[in-house]
Amino acid sequence: MNEVELFNKMKGIGETPQFSIVFGEDSEHSRKIAEHKEWLQRIRHERPSTKMPYKVGIYIRYFNQTKYEDYLLYHKKQFADTVDLCPNWALVDFYIDEGSSTPNMESSPEWSRLLNDCFDKKVDLIITQKVSNVSKRIHEISLCARLLAAQNHPIGIYFISEDIFTLASYYQQDLRDTYFLPSPDWQALFDDENKVRGILHD
Numbered sequence: 001m002n003e004v005e006l007f008n009k010m011k012g013i014g015e016t017p018q019f020s021i022v023f024g025e026d027s028e029h030s031r032k033i034a035e036h037k038e039w040l041q042r043i044r045h046e047r048p049s050t051k052m053p054y055k056v057g058i059y060i061r062y063f064n065q066t067k068y069e070d071y072l073l074y075h076k077k078q079f080a081d082t083v084d085l086c087p088n089w090a091l092v093d094f095y096i097d098e099g100s101s102t103p104n105m106e107s108s109p110e111w112s113r114l115l116n117d118c119f120d121k122k123v124d125l126i127i128t129q130k131v132s133n134v135s136k137r138i139h140e141i142s143l144c145a146r147l148l149a150a151q152n153h154p155i156g157i158y159f160i161s162e163d164i165f166t167l168a169s170y171y172q173q174d175l176r177d178t179y180f181l182p183s184p185d186w187q188a189l190f191d192d193e194n195k196v197r198g199i200l201h202d
Helices: 003-014 028-041 071-084 109-119 138-149 169-176 193-201
Strands: 055-062 090-098 125-128 156-159
Touching (some): 090 109, 109 138, 138 156
Parallel strands (some): 055 125, 125 156
């Protein structure tokens, strides 16, 4: 199976009945996502390479609002079967937070566990269905993407529905610009990984 077929199959997972509450179609967030997807259509698109040896963590925001029995088990199997199609990828674990509303990171213990596994070098590629699975706050997602990309071995997030890979070459400058930080008084990260890890664990 080639990369195009693989990511089309992955996109099909995102089109199955949903369990997360998304932003309203008229929201500013949705408008920006739509504009960004339109821009992606006009450039050479980048996704995680199936030739790279990735340690994959699957993040799921689960809200049991479907008529299907055992839907979560079925959804996990879809992801596992798709990752299995990539011989160079290894599925580390599923990280599943429950919630009936758009989440904040502080109320997402499994997302926190996933980040810790990334910083402990257990995971180097996060796959999740959509941006709104992670947070309703753009600056939180931006900060996470920057922290993960700043590791000695950069860690990327792939959002299936928006078809966004945070380590794509056209995002590299964004990951370094200060406007990517939540507020002007934030300091840039240290280059020394030990100092960064010390800050994160304090």
